[in-house]
Amino acid sequence: MLELRDVSAGYRGKTVVSGVSVSIPRGSWLAIIGPNGAGKSTLLKSIAGLVSYSGSVLLDGRPVQDLSARERAQALGYAPQVPLLPEGLSVTSYALLGRTPHLGTLSREGPHDLAVVDQVLARLDLSSLAGRLLRTLSGGERQRAVLARVLAQQAGVLLLDEPTTGLDIGHAQALLDLVDRLRTEDGTTVISTLHDLTLAGQYADRLLLLDRGTVVASGDASSVLDASVLAQHYCARLVVMEGPDGKPVVVPKRRPIE
Ligand code: ADP
Numbered sequence: 001m002l003e004l005r006d007v008s009a010g011y012r013g014k015t016v017v018s019g020v021s022v023s024i025p026r027g028s029w030l031a032i033i034g035p036n037g038a039g040k041s042t043l044l045k046s047i048a049g050l051v052s053y054s055g056s057v058l059l060d061g062r063p064v065q066d067l068s069a070r071e072r073a074q075a076l077g078y079a080p081q082v083p084l085l086p087e088g089l090s091v092t093s094y095a096l097l098g099r100t101p102h103l104g105t106l107s108r109e110g111p112h113d114l115a116v117v118d119q120v121l122a123r124l125d126l127s128s129l130a131g132r133l134l135r136t137l138s139g140g141e142r143q144r145a146v147l148a149r150v151l152a153q154q155a156g157v158l159l160l161d162e163p164t165t166g167l168d169i170g171h172a173q174a175l176l177d178l179v180d181r182l183r184t185e186d187g188t189t190v191i192s193t194l195h196d197l198t199l200a201g202q203y204a205d206r207l208l209l210l211d212r213g214t215v216v217a218s219g220d221a222s223s224v225l226d227a228s229v230l231a232q233h234y235c236a237r238l239v240v241m242e243g244p245d246g247k248p249v250v251v252p253k254r255r256p257i258e
Pocket residue numbers: 011016034035036037038039040041042043
């Protein structure tokens with residue numbers, strides 16, 4: 001169980017996330033949504049320990065700040081929205097970096113680590129690119145390589161910042177299905193930001209809508225994906241319809257032609 005208590009964070013004295021409290025049970029999926037600049041990435045970075053914050057982030061009752069760097073890396077896997085990639089590494093070598101927290105001091109990756117990476121690459125449709133250098137990949141392929149690294153880490157909590165950015169609908173779905181499988185099979189806890197509201201509603205158990213750093217709505221998809229709430233916070237014209245699985249589908253409406 002991951003718990004945020006009154007978490008606030010910001011940069012050089014400017015608060016961009018204020019007073020966020022939420023409990024995320026083991027094996028559940030929380031989607032953080034909200035307009036550009038709302039503080040979604042900052043909140044995720046706070047949980048990952050990459051931005052300083054006030055309040056507390058507790059993992060099974062223990063403050064995450066008290067964990068050693070290695071313990072933290074075993075517990076929390078973070079995939080940034082805009083990663084800086086070591087362009088000269090192959091996809092396999094890069095994904096193997098995710099195994100670092102599991103290796104002993106000075107020890108090298110073993111067959112088990114390679115097997116984990118091979119399996120992750122296969123599940124992300126990256127096997128045929130395993131030997132390619134990162135600098136030669138397309139945007140969507142790079143995005144999947146970043147996810148391969150974090151999935152190879154096999155952390156109990158996955159923090160994914162806009163994991164489907166740049167992915168086509170098929171690869172986005174395959175990725176979210178894979179994360180969903182880890183959640184149900186291994187009890188992995190997932191916290192992700194997702195700009196696609198319909199996908200957020202399909203995969204997350206709970207949505208947290210941030211606007212200007214504060215939580216303005218929180219709950220299941222049908223309560224948070226409300227047309228008037230979304231219209232107000234995103235400044236958008238949209239309708240919410242019922243999808244084939246009964247979950248909300250958020251559809252933008254074009255400006256009426258005069
Ligand atoms: P979101 O992910 O919801 O789009 P962010 O968390 O990235 O929003 O940003 C929230 C606010 O914090 C924005 O106003 C952004 O400009 C600001 N911000 C983000 N990163 C930094 C930084 N490193 N230094 C200063 N301000 C930042």
